Amino acid sequence: MERRSAYSGIGFRLTFFLVALCVLIGGSGGYTILRFQSVIAPLEREIPDVLQELDRTQRLSEIASTIRYFDELLSHSVHNFIFTGEEIWEQRYPGKGLSRCLRRDQHLVGYGLAT
Numbered sequence: 001m002e003r004r005s006a007y008s009g010i011g012f013r014l015t016f017f018l019v020a021l022c023v024l025i026g027g028s029g030g031y032t033i034l035r036f037q038s039v040i041a042p043l044e045r046e047i048p049d050v051l052q053e054l055d056r057t058q059r060l061s062e063i064a065s066t067i068r069y070f071d072e073l074l075s076h077s078v079h080n081f082i083f084t085g086e087e088i089w090e091q092r093y094p095g096k097g098l099s100r101c102l103r104r105d106q107h108l109v110g111y112g113l114a115t
Contacts, residue, residue: 077089
């Protein structure tokens, strides 16, 4: 009859426990990776769209700023022309600058402008 040492049973149990622990950790890691990928996938589609919308909003803000500038310039020029009668105020307003700006960026505002 063979004699088994007391350590052989403990060694087997310890090995079995470590293998089971590795399988459990590996399985939970794999599950975590799959869940992470399912969270990341929509973000990969949404982030470029959000960045594109931010760029469009920034460009629209620049257009609005340009329009406000030309509006103030025109209002000031008309006011001075009316009160002084000097033709320099009538010629000061660069009307083509506003039209050029609007035509260049009309695709951002969603409608066409007459030339």
